[in-house]
Amino acid sequence: MTPGDVSGTSSPHRGGDSPDPGSGVGNSVGGVLGSLGSGGVPTTHGEPDEVVAAASRVLRDQATSWFEPLYARADGDPSGVPWAKLAAHPYVTGWLDQPGLDVAGVDAVVVGSGLGDDAAELVRRGCRVTALDISPTAVDWARNRFADLDITWEVADVLALPSHLVGAFGLVVEVRTAQSLPTSVRDAAMQGIATLVGPGGYLVATTLLATSDEAARRWEGPPWALAPAELTAWRAAGLERLTLDHPPVTPGQDAMEVRLTYQRPDADGQPRPPNPIAM
Numbered sequence: 001m002t003p004g005d006v007s008g009t010s011s012p013h014r015g016g017d018s019p020d021p022g023s024g025v026g027n028s029v030g031g032v033l034g035s036l037g038s039g040g041v042p043t044t045h046g047e048p049d050e051v052v053a054a055a056s057r058v059l060r061d062q063a064t065s066w067f068e069p070l071y072a073r074a075d076g077d078p079s080g081v082p083w084a085k086l087a088a089h090p091y092v093t094g095w096l097d098q099p100g101l102d103v104a105g106v107d108a109v110v111v112g113s114g115l116g117d118d119a120a121e122l123v124r125r126g127c128r129v130t131a132l133d134i135s136p137t138a139v140d141w142a143r144n145r146f147a148d149l150d151i152t153w154e155v156a157d158v159l160a161l162p163s164h165l166v167g168a169f170g171l172v173v174e175v176r177t178a179q180s181l182p183t184s185v186r187d188a189a190m191q192g193i194a195t196l197v198g199p200g201g202y203l204v205a206t207t208l209l210a211t212s213d214e215a216a217r218r219w220e221g222p223p224w225a226l227a228p229a230e231l232t233a234w235r236a237a238g239l240e241r242l243t244l245d246h247p248p249v250t251p252g253q254d255a256m257e258v259r260l261t262y263q264r265p266d267a268d269g270q271p272r273p274p275n276p277i278a279m
Contacts, residue, residue, distance in 0.1 A: 071137040088121035091259040112177035116142030194237030215254040225255035
């Protein structure tokens with residue numbers, strides 16, 4: 001893939017309705033940032049453009065600190081978390097449903113695990129699962145929701161991941177994490193996520209992707225549409241792209257939700273993850 005190109009496998013969304021990744025997020029984030037004392041950010045009301053612009057200014061300096069207040073303000077009500085669907089993302093289940101794919105016994109990690117549905121799905125498929133989120137409230141909430149499942153829940157920041165997680169996983173699942181971060185930190189976050197992938201392991205990333213770099217510049221967030229050129233961050237971190245799946249692109253469309261699959265090549269002299277995925 002070259003910068004500015006979103007060519008890849010074109011496939012429809014699988015299972016259920018295609019969610020609007022931006023629905024309700026601007027107003028929710030605006031309220032949270034107001035509670036952080038950001039100065040000038042509307043706390044509950046205001047024009048959508050005003051909320052998004054204020055959120056964008058603050059997120060340049062508070063790139064990840066707004067997640068915890070948002071979960072805390074929700075106070076156990078999933079409707080207060082705009083991206084919470086209480087089900088695994090269709091792109092995750094679709095990837096797991098591929099013919100011939102066996103993930104049983106694979107060490108897997110979900111980055112930005114939220115309320116835990118993607119992590120729970122991986123456990124049901126036989127993975128040994130670690131779930132990471134920067135929000136302690138989200139981690140506790142998810143742990144309580146899935147108390148009957150064997151999942152290792154950890155509070156972690158993608159911009160400062162603990163060393164014991166680096167290279168430890170045969171499967172890394174990232175759903176809408178990169179798109180929730182401003183450009184000032186997005187490249188570092190993507191490369192941090194990539195470090196979790198062990199030799200021979202896979203990254204499955206679901207994100208909002210602009211159809212061109214120009215479209216990305218026009219896009220107002222959060223969430224933000226990644227520019228096609230930004231996908232080079234995964235490659236710079238040593239991963240090779242295998243697939244890019246997305247719905248058909250319509251004329252004039254600025255962005256779409258896509259699923260990308262990457263793999264870290266085997267390295268001579270380095271151990272493979274236990275029970276690598278059989279494709």
